[in-house]
Amino acid sequence: MAHHPDFLVIGGGVFGCSIAWHLARTGAGKVTVVERQGLAAATTSRAAALLTRMRLKPGQTALGTETRRTIDEIEEELGFSLEQHRVGSLHIAASPQTRGELEKLAAAAAEHSEPFEWIDPEDAFKRIPWLQTERELRVGFMPRDSYLDPYRLTMAYADAAKARGVEFLLETEVTGLMRSGDRITGVRTENANIEAGCVIDAAGPWAGLLAAEAGWHLPLAPVRSHYWITAPGPLFPKDNPYVILPDARAYTRPEVGGLLFGLRDKASLTCDPRELPADLAAPVFPEDPEGWDVLIESGPGLQEFFPALAETELAHYVAAPSAYTPDGQFVLGALPGVTGMLVASGCCGAGIACSGGIGRAIAELATGQDSHFELKHCRPDRFGEIDSFSEDWRKRCAEGRSGKTSG
């Protein structure tokens, strides 16, 4: 059992493992990660894991850039490759509104010297065999975008952290916080109390439960994200770019010879975090367990771009809650009036892509430095005092996901 670590991270998802490695790299003290299941067992392993480089939300492009730098460093440290699929991304706009968004993306790419090419729709149809539509399109191609296996990335953060002395307590649940006045002094687990210099709540969609115990409601809620994977077939070449299709509320990428496609519900499902099971293999959204409601609602919109959808066999369905916020931003930093504790959560479908930047930002704050990232958009108190368990609040977070149009 851990003896008084300087930094105790709750949660062994992609955030917790990245934070642990970044902390170990600073050499600022002993680091322990406490995870109640196995590493990457919750939201992380279920992600589509698109590493979209350009994001229009303030601050997120920089967090993503840092992730790619971190991946390079960790690959070198461990001596193996995470085998990113460097396929590029196609952004397809079929309405005035989405064309406007795409123009903004092109402008942001130019500002960051990130390659962006306008391509002819006919060229897009040739590159993507399943794509065909009568609608008038503008198409942008970003050749450097990639995706990877989120489980392997998390294990790489964890292996690199272990090599630097981080201790992992798996299958150990944090059951409460220890405090003295305004200071969080450690955690209680099923087996023992662990005192710590700084406690970091990286508990994904459960993060709000621990923060509420510390006296602050986090501006997030568990909201369902999901995708389907088709059976393999000749329409789905393995090296195809991933595709962002906001007019169909959809994104796609290749997956084991088939096509992974995600659809964003018009009204996303959410649940009370106090009722979220610890093991996501249990039913979380029993009102629509296999996503059929959304397939019926949004499938026809996707079919306008993917005419063969109706005849395509679906092989898998994957769903998980992720910690959505109304403004599509993360939740990073200290809680008002609480010392000795930091939070790293919020997701908005970009947590894998931004995990390296988030790990570094939290390590900087935990070691008493100013972060060199712009974190004001991610402050845990940016919505003031809220009741994050209320239905109204959860609805606002669900709308945050339903309104998302980026990759």
Ligand SMILES: Cc1cc2nc3c(=O)[nH]c(=O)nc-3n(C[C@H](O)[C@H](O)[C@H](O)COP(=O)(O)OP(=O)(O)OC[C@H]3O[C@@H](n4cnc5c(N)ncnc54)[C@H](O)[C@@H]3O)c2cc1C
């Ligand atoms: C379907 C889907 C598609 C996605 N696609 C993308 C994408 O394309 N690109 C992208 O960047 N992101 C994507 N995401 C988002 C991404 O998966 C998340 O942002 C990221 O995994 C969040 O990681 P986390 O470490 O915060 O949470 P988690 O992975 O949920 O980790 C939290 C950990 O905390 C542990 N824990 C909780 N409470 C306790 C406790 N009391 N004691 C001990 N341990 C505890 C849990 O067991 C869990 O392992 C997607 C998500 C989903 C669901």
